[in-house]
Amino acid sequence: MSLLPIILCGGAGSRLWPVSRELHPKPFIRLADGESLLQKAFLRAVALPGVQEVLTVTNRDLFFKTEDDFREVNAQGCATSFILEPFGRNTAAAVATAALHTARVHGEQTVMLVLAADHLIADQTAFMAAVAQAQTLAQAGKVVTFGVQPDTPETGYGYIEADGDKVVRFVEKPSLEKAREYLASGKFVWNSGMFCFTAGTILKEMQQHCPDILGAAAECMEKSPSAAGKEGAQVRLEPGCFGAVPELSFDYAVMEKCEHAAVVRCAIGWTDVGSWTALSDLSPADANGNRVEGEALLFDVKNTYLRGGDRLIGAVGVENLIVIDTPDALLIADRDRAQDVKQIFAELKARGHETYKVHRTVHRPWGTYSVLEEGPRFKIKRIEVKPGASLSLQMHHHRNEHWVVVSGMAKVVNGEREFFVSTNESTYIPAGHKHRLENPGVVELVMIEVQSGEYLGEDDIVRFDDIYGRT
Known part of the structure; x- marks a missing residue:
């Protein structure tokens, strides 16, 4: 196999509560066109040249929901396989198990393209060109990340300083002043969280930089049952041994230490849809800056996003709000405080309130x-x-x-x-x-x-x- 897309599907999506819940996280949110973020990631992957199979790493509680989403859009019958985690251990563990599985089943020369299930990419043509460039670098032994060309001084993303295709350094989410400096310099790109490498290369890099993660993941893969399901191969990771895998991000465990890191600069219409503000911006605005999904009546309302369900929403004399209505929970937030929705999610989880976990x-x-x-x-x-x-x-x-x-x-x-x-x-x-x-x-x-x-x-x-x- 020349190219194997790996979709990482998980997370709580706490900033998109109440539509996102622990057992219905951000990748499963449906957009205005009826497709989920996960379905869009799958379609993006199978449209790439040479792709015959998609491997998804997800929580075992999300497996059947993931299967259903894929089945809805998999008209071409692309093969699917799954690594099922009993609980999350961050992205380094997910990449390690995916690399071990890929090397064993498809060979160490297989190029792995690691994608997030909850990102949006508007320009498929530019994305395909970026992947082709990344494949060439990966086959030359590089560990490739995708750097998105910034167009605003965004403080919610990590940055990569680049010299050509060479990674100079990774930078955490900056202050607004620093973000403006990065944008003006032309040397920095947003860290998209997408990666490309051969299975053999990344196993060597993980052995060098995080041998504890790779060793624990390898031991767990050996002890975990593998089966051929109705929709493809499944590896169900055993909870006891998977809990021994250290919990670190792939960026921190590998990318920030890697001497063979390369970056592909790209302008692909990328967003990680990390808040209700970002999600609302995907809908067209009326003359007053309002965006509405569902049934709503507005009078003297400005710059407000309303997302309804089965009920009519009426709004009078308000502005700069986010209103999200679901059958069992209602969110009202200032647009400028959208990132703080995660505080509500955290409090619900601390109280054991069921609305953090499931929908009605x-x-x-x-x-x-x-x-x-x-x-x-x-x-x-x-x-x-x-x-x-x-x-x-x-x-x-x-x-x-x-x-x-x-x-x-x-x-x-x-x-x-x-x-x-x-x-x-x-x-x-x-x-x-x-x-x-x-x-x-x-x-x-x-x-x-x-x-x-x-x-x-x-x-x-x-x-x-x-x-x-x-x-």
Whole structure:
């Protein structure tokens, strides 16, 4: 294989709360055209010459969501493979496991192109030219980073000082005064966080500069099961050994120490979409500088971004605001304080509030469920099961469940019985009964589930059999 794109998909996306959550991070945010940032990264990768496969490193809890996103846009049937982390250990660990896997499966001469799942690149032609230049440098033994030509004195990005294609030094996020100096000098570019190298080269560099990370990652890869899934090869990293891998960024662990670092200067329309301000700038503004996604009525409103969901938003006499409405959380922020949204996310996480982690609609390998209403001793859900999909054989200690089929047909295991439930029919699952829900049809199964009992938490579940390996 000549070129293998590696997509790193993870992070919390705390600055894009409440649309981004821990189990629905920034790469899965849908833009106005209906595509997610992850889907755009995938399409960008498969459009490159010579690409036959895309390797994605992601959290195992995001695997099925990632598969679904790829399946929606993978019309050309490009092969996909996955390294599944039990938890995040930063980018050096992700690159190490990807390099070890690439060298073993495809050979050390394979060129790896490391891409972030949550960036946007507007100019695909310029991107392809930059990748071609990076491939040539990588095949000559260089460790290549992509430096984006700056057009503003941005303080939210790291910088690279460059002399031709040689990296002089990496600079952390500067003050505004320093950023202006860098822009005026013409010697500095933004650090995009994208890289290119052969598998053999980066393994040698990591052995020299961070042998503890590479050694721990290699040991974990040896102990971790590999399997061929429906959508491609999967390596599921074992939690015990993966926790021993030191947690460092790839920039700090390798790039800042590397004597063979090279930079490709490029103007590719790049942005890391790191805040609601950056995301809002992707939408066209009206005559008053307002940007609206969803349904909204504005009166005497200026320079405001409103992103709605199912509800109408009305705004009167306000300016310079960000308003983000989701079914279970509402954000109102000053546009100039967009970076501080992460403080709300951090506080929610510290309190254990579920809105930092999941949306009211939760994705599962078999489909989705949405919490419609809940109160003392009851919870009402809307459940959608994909054609041919099946929930685990399970049991709940504390809750009873009533299932009403709205559309489609359900195949149900309830205790010792197995039977079908058609549209407008229902069944009752008592607490303590083993049960399973399956969609045997070719259309979506939609049902309403009413739970009742003393405890209705999602952790009240005992799985006996599960086709997705969650027992």
